[in-house]
Amino acid sequence: MPNTEFDSTDIVDVGVLESEVTNTLGARTVEMETRDVSVWFGKRKVLEGVNLAFHKKTVTALIGPSGCGKSTFIRTLNRLHELIPGAALAGEVLYEGNDIYAPEVDPVQIRLAIGMVFQKPNPFPSMTIRGNVLSGLKLSGMKRSNHDEIVEHTLTAAGLWNEVKDRLNNAAGDLSGGQQQRLVIARSLAVNPHVLLMDEPCSALDPASTLKIEETIRELSKDVTIIIVTHNMQQAVRVADYTAFFLAAENEPGHVVEQGATTEIFGNPQDTRTLDYVNGRFG
Numbered sequence: 001m002p003n004t005e006f007d008s009t010d011i012v013d014v015g016v017l018e019s020e021v022t023n024t025l026g027a028r029t030v031e032m033e034t035r036d037v038s039v040w041f042g043k044r045k046v047l048e049g050v051n052l053a054f055h056k057k058t059v060t061a062l063i064g065p066s067g068c069g070k071s072t073f074i075r076t077l078n079r080l081h082e083l084i085p086g087a088a089l090a091g092e093v094l095y096e097g098n099d100i101y102a103p104e105v106d107p108v109q110i111r112l113a114i115g116m117v118f119q120k121p122n123p124f125p126s127m128t129i130r131g132n133v134l135s136g137l138k139l140s141g142m143k144r145s146n147h148d149e150i151v152e153h154t155l156t157a158a159g160l161w162n163e164v165k166d167r168l169n170n171a172a173g174d175l176s177g178g179q180q181q182r183l184v185i186a187r188s189l190a191v192n193p194h195v196l197l198m199d200e201p202c203s204a205l206d207p208a209s210t211l212k213i214e215e216t217i218r219e220l221s222k223d224v225t226i227i228i229v230t231h232n233m234q235q236a237v238r239v240a241d242y243t244a245f246f247l248a249a250e251n252e253p254g255h256v257v258e259q260g261a262t263t264e265i266f267g268n269p270q271d272t273r274t275l276d277y278v279n280g281r282f283g
């Protein structure tokens with residue numbers, strides 16, 4: 001008996017398959033995308049028409065002068081924005097092709113898949129190092145039994161394991177600022193995010209801790225998609241595959257002036273405002 005389903009299946013030409021594989025590798029797969037995102041606080045529009053795509057397992061830097069809307073934008077990517085009173089949003093934010101603001105979507109699940117690390121390290125200071133790493137799991141109600149493994153794995157990925165493995169039961173507040181920030185990164189990783197948003201994660205850190213976090217970011221990007229806001233141009237060049245330059249003219253909403261490969265944005269920008277900004281001529 002012939003299998004009708006099989007009979008009706010188109011036999012795909014191998015040449016077509018090969019070209020599809022090449023295209024996927026060449027273009028990289030999109031993990032997140034914003035379509036025409038505009039943002040208001042009350043009546044004031046602070047961002048206009050942001051279209052950006054973030055590719056899987058790459059690092060994208062968001063740069064631009066103070067007040068142009070970088071933090072506001074990054075908060076729209078995991079629905080932290082809507083927690084601010086008076087905040088409104090238009091446009092679409094797609095994660096794996098689906099709008100994260102669709103009515104049936106649970107924002108808690110979105111924030112687990114799309115984690116966030118803030119400017120100021122925010123561990124629970126009196127809780128142990130180990131307790132901090134596992135706290136996100138507990139709060140989210142995720143049941144996983146291999147806690148020792150998770151603690152070691154995430155602290156290793158965050159570049160902190162060797163420094164804390166002998167004092168996992170000490171309070172997190174005893175760690176230095178740079179160590180606390182890496183602990184917070186480990187805590188975000190424990191819930192297995194696909195995307196990690198970082199809003200100036202090194203701005204409160206010394207240069208040595210900053211380099212450690214940058215190494216961590218490069219390592220993590222083998223598994224996770226990273227979007228990082230930074231005022232440090234060298235940092236963008238060191239860690240980011242792609243860069244987007246935001247700018248707001250006086251009393252106007254912020255927008256993206258230029259986006260592309262970091263080497264292009266810094267080495268061969270198309271817009272003179274980008275050229276001036278990356279060369280430190282304003283902002």
Ligand SMILES: Nc1ncnc2c1ncn2[C@@H]1O[C@H](COP(=O)(O)OP(=O)(O)OP(=O)(O)O)[C@@H](O)[C@H]1O
Nearest residue numbers: 041046064065066067068069070071072073084231
């Ligand atoms: N909670 C809020 N309520 C009202 N306005 C806000 C709020 N948060 C930010 N804004 C306004 O939105 C605009 C963008 O602010 P945002 O913090 O996103 O800028 P930024 O690019 O992150 O700046 P910085 O580099 O200084 O961190 C600013 O004009 C700011 O005053």
Ligand SMILES: [Mg+2]
Nearest residue numbers: 070071072199
């Ligand atoms: Mg900011």
